[in-house]
Amino acid sequence: MAAAKPFIFVCGADDFLVNRAGKARFEELALEVTDEFSREVLSGFAGNVGEVETAINRFRESVQTVSMFGGKRLVWFKDVNFLADTVTGRAESTLKLVEDLKELLETIDPEQVTVLITATPVDRRRAFPKWCEKTADFLLVGGDGDSAAEALAGVVLAEARELGVNFGEGALQLLLAKVGANTRLLIEETHKLATYAGEGKPIEEAFVAELTPNVAEGDFFEAAEAFFSGDLKWTLAALHRHFFTGGDARPIISALQNRNRILLQVRALIDAGDVRLGPRGLDGMPKAQAAYGKHFVGATEKSSYNLFSQNAWYVGKLASTGKLPTLRRLIDNQQEFIVAFGDIVKRSDEQEEVLRDMAVRCLSA
Template identity: 80%
Template sequence: MPDAAKPFIFVCGADDFLVNRLGKTRYDELTADVTDEFAREIISGFANNVGEVESAINRFRESVQTVSMFGGKRVVWFKDVNFLADSVTGRAESTLKLVDDLKELLATVDPAQVAIVITAAPIDRRRAFPKWCEKTADFSLVGGGDGEGGSEALGGVILAEARELGVTFGEGAAQLLLAKVGANTRLLIEETRKLATFAGGPDGKATVIEEAHVAELTANTAEGDFFEAAEAFFSGDLKWTLAALHHHFFTGGDARPIISAMQNRNRILIQVRALVDSGEARVGQRGLDGLPKAATAYGHHFIGVTEKSAYNLFSQNAWYVGKLAGSGKLPSLRRLIDNQQDFIRAFEEIVKRPNEQNEVLREMAVRCLSAA
């Protein structure tokens, strides 16, 4: 519940979806007993330049200073504020002056006359205004900070959502969901709700979201690595691979994303194979053992590579790498290198035969898997 002792509510964080979701909860709490629709107002704080920042703050000022028609308390939500970020607009001297004006306005507002909710994402917490809000307002920081935490922070989001829905994630299910969806908070939450509904069954009792549920029901939106054809190919199952290719092209798919997915996975497996052959890692029932130790020994070769990439095994999630390596028999290094050459050959072929992409990939699959 809102802190009645504070003059306004301030919700901020790196993720606009999470920030606005909590902001809406606070706004709904404040407006629950407000029957006069004119006493409720939502003002957009989104601005692309200094001129729009000034317009947004002026609209907010007018709303806050408007007297309720029937003498009751007004509730104003200043939503989607983005000019408090470390951006060109946020750093502009004119913006900083306007933010000072906003601070003066908030300092003079009578909370007995108007209740205020401000939601801001992203935000530069080093600046004076957020620090002042933290001391003065009913302050909430969503997500733990300015984007740090990565998959760990997102994992906390879906685990919290599952608890609220009365379900839990089984072993490997949460990690698989993160790998398939990626850093899309809104979609992660929606997928968690969908999975919870499915896992709950007809009785709706608390139960477990299993890894198999995620594999079957969640679409592959993060990267191309989870295409069915890639899964089938690296399992070594030619019949499944050909069926997956048929399904892909029957629905109007293109060959290039499949080749890209296969190349990316193959690059990772080449590096895994090299570590396994050297005895520095081992593929077991739980995935790949020894990756952190190998990263200590070889990570310096990738200095300057900060983004996740199939070229750098150590930029990958350790659990995800274990799933790739353990999903089927790990091919020999020679076979993996030959695969990469076949992928290049297939790409060259689809350039020459753009209307025969299905046939090109079927031929490639037969060559690779028959020789494996």
């Protein structure tokens, strides 16, 4: 029988997933340590080197404390953040303290004390995390690097299975596009959608479109959907509903500009033959990014100015909604948005009229 690992180390890039996994492991271990006075939870969160030292000293005192009744102790060192590639994490004093922590962990007797450490984020290039991976009962939660998107999808699918539901065609991709890399909200939305769908029923794409707020992109306004479908009647009705509830014109113009910028880039690539619209969305994006991504130097954040920073499925969905306008029409749209913004500044009490006139000019051409 293999010897017990000296401690448990759970880490990952997503604090919600790491904390959830740590809590589940702690509750499991607590079943073996029934004396609540023998269980201790310590914070490893530190904003500077001094706080790192304080946290490690508290941890040292805890693991070296003998149980009052002679049984095993359980110590959870949670929210450790000084193993990251940050100013605090890179400091020489911190690195020395981490080396002290390693020496302390090497002395732990798992028969006397069970130690659980949860850390996020972690610079896995460093010696300490590598040592933990070899020495501890090690768990990397959620993946990292290029697998982050797949990891998020895996988390959502696992949550759906626990709830007894699955996702219909396009529903999971739309959920990821609308929410983005917010694990907590993805799980909450999955619970909401599962309740709406009903046990054993699939979560349909239409449910996600109707019930899930657009946190990631910020442009799922009905007016934007209607405008780019080319339906003038729907657009005017959506604008009326927006202003009837006290809405402002500026978020609508922002939504239209963001969508239009993305479609301008898509149309240019399609006209150049670099990508094409297929049954599953936009085909050829990786090849196009390899050819043109160099022109977006430094633009790594998600932005409508950089097509390649967008969710590929989402881009294909936008481009295939209705008829994709011509490049000339998209350029004219952008000019119309600028004119409308100027008119709103001049006629702030006639915002709906300004946007209605703009929509008529764009969609009647």
